[in-house]
Amino acid sequence: MIVAIDGPAGSGKSTTARRVAERLGWLYLDTGAMYRAVGLAFRDRGLPFTDSAAKSLVPDLDVHLSPGPDRVHVALDGDDVTDRVRTPDAAEAASRASALGPVRDAMVALQRRVASDQPEGVGVVVEGRDIGTVVFPDAAVKFFLVADLDARAQRRLADFSGDGSDRDAEAFQTVRGELAARDARDQDRAISPLRAADDAVTLDTTALTIDQQVDLVLDAVRRAGGRSG
Ligand code: DC
Numbered sequence: 001m002i003v004a005i006d007g008p009a010g011s012g013k014s015t016t017a018r019r020v021a022e023r024l025g026w027l028y029l030d031t032g033a034m035y036r037a038v039g040l041a042f043r044d045r046g047l048p049f050t051d052s053a054a055k056s057l058v059p060d061l062d063v064h065l066s067p068g069p070d071r072v073h074v075a076l077d078g079d080d081v082t083d084r085v086r087t088p089d090a091a092e093a094a095s096r097a098s099a100l101g102p103v104r105d106a107m108v109a110l111q112r113r114v115a116s117d118q119p120e121g122v123g124v125v126v127e128g129r130d131i132g133t134v135v136f137p138d139a140a141v142k143f144f145l146v147a148d149l150d151a152r153a154q155r156r157l158a159d160f161s162g163d164g165s166d167r168d169a170e171a172f173q174t175v176r177g178e179l180a181a182r183d184a185r186d187q188d189r190a191i192s193p194l195r196a197a198d199d200a201v202t203l204d205t206t207a208l209t210i211d212q213q214v215d216l217v218l219d220a221v222r223r224a225g226g227r228s229g
Pocket of ligand 1 (some may be wrong): 128
């Protein structure tokens with residue numbers, strides 16, 4: 001069974017998807033991490049974000065995700081880029097790289113392969129932007145998470161600073177601006193833009209706790225006939 005969780009950055013989809021997968025003993029697939037690794041490859045090689053650069057780069061790229069105890073480990077051409085993919089620069093590069101057709105074709109193929117490699121009875125909780133619309137249009141469960149821009153910027157800031165100690169107004173405005181720019185790019189691109197699938201359940205997480213979000217998704221999995229931990 002595929003559980004698709006799409007939405008903009010900071011909508012709570014990563015934490016929700018990871019916890020749902022943990023509860024079910026299923027695979028958690030973070031497709032954003034794949035695009036972040038590809039974005040870093042463009043940066044490392046000094047390539048422009050163009051289709052022709054993507055066409056030459058993508059066939060040789062080796063992007064590998066492996067589940068870790070606390071987070072997904074990401075390898076790019078054999079190098080561990082787990083920390084680097086979480087930087088604002090990697091987010092920006094991912095958003096640019098992910099608008100390119102050759103990059104999307106390769107990543108969508110990789111995502112489908114990872115899912116089909118799962119043993120019988122083990123589902124996959126996949127998070128991204130186009131999972132319910134393009135990658136797995138037949139997913140049994142589809143959620144589209146949204147939240148106010150201010151709430152998403154607060155969450156992102158807490159992610160970066162850990163204890164929330166540098167939540168000053170300037171940092172907040174910077175993060176808020178970066179999120180808004182990334183939203184616009186992800187929504188307005190020609191190929192596989194960020195949008196809810198017609199049959200997705202839209203969940204506004206602005207005032208929800210992670211536990212509430214996880215329970216709502218687990219309920220839907222149970223109703224769709226999957227196990228629920
Ligand atoms: O979810 P994230 O913030 O790690 O994603 C980083 C970027 O990757 C995001 O700005 C858009 C892109 N992305 C995408 O286009 N399609 C996906 N399925 C996942 C991410």
